[in-house]
Amino acid sequence: MKTNLFENYMASQRSWLAPRDVYREVTQNIEVTVTTFYLGSSMVSGQLRHMWRYVIRLENHSPQDAVILRERSLKVYSLNNMNQAHGHGVIGKQPELNVQNPAFQFSSTVELAHSKGGHMW
Numbered sequence: 001m002k003t004n005l006f007e008n009y010m011a012s013q014r015s016w017l018a019p020r021d022v023y024r025e026v027t028q029n030i031e032v033t034v035t036t037f038y039l040g041s042s043m044v045s046g047q048l049r050h051m052w053r054y055v056i057r058l059e060n061h062s063p064q065d066a067v068i069l070r071e072r073s074l075k076v077y078s079l080n081n082m083n084q085a086h087g088h089g090v091i092g093k094q095p096e097l098n099v100q101n102p103a104f105q106f107s108s109t110v111e112l113a114h115s116k117g118g119h120m121w
Contacts, residue, residue: 020036022036031061032056032057039109050113054109055105055107056106059097063099068096069089069095069097070089071086073086076112079113
């Protein structure tokens with residue numbers, strides 16, 4: 001009789017708390033890090049939808065030169081579908097990245113029709 005069934009089961013599962021991917025880019029001393037998490041799938045209006053959480057961290061590597069996030073534009077492409085999000089600032093704020101606050105982080109979720117093949121920029 002197997003006694004390690006639980007350990008084998010847990011080893012085969014991917015935790016929704018574990019990051020799926022991490023992307024990092026530095027442009028003009030501003031580092032943008034995007035971490036994605038797959039939350040699973042559910043039926044929405046009779047269609048299978050895949051839920052993803054993303055965390056975006058902005059860090060000013062030259063904080064003596066303060067910058068303000070005045071607007072944002074996110075594009076998420078999944079196979080044959082593109083979702084876009086535009087707006088002033090982020091989560092109702094226009095954060096300033098300066099010496100006192102060199103970094104800012106926020107997160108949100110997005111529904112996609114497919115579990116793989118998505119790109120965000």
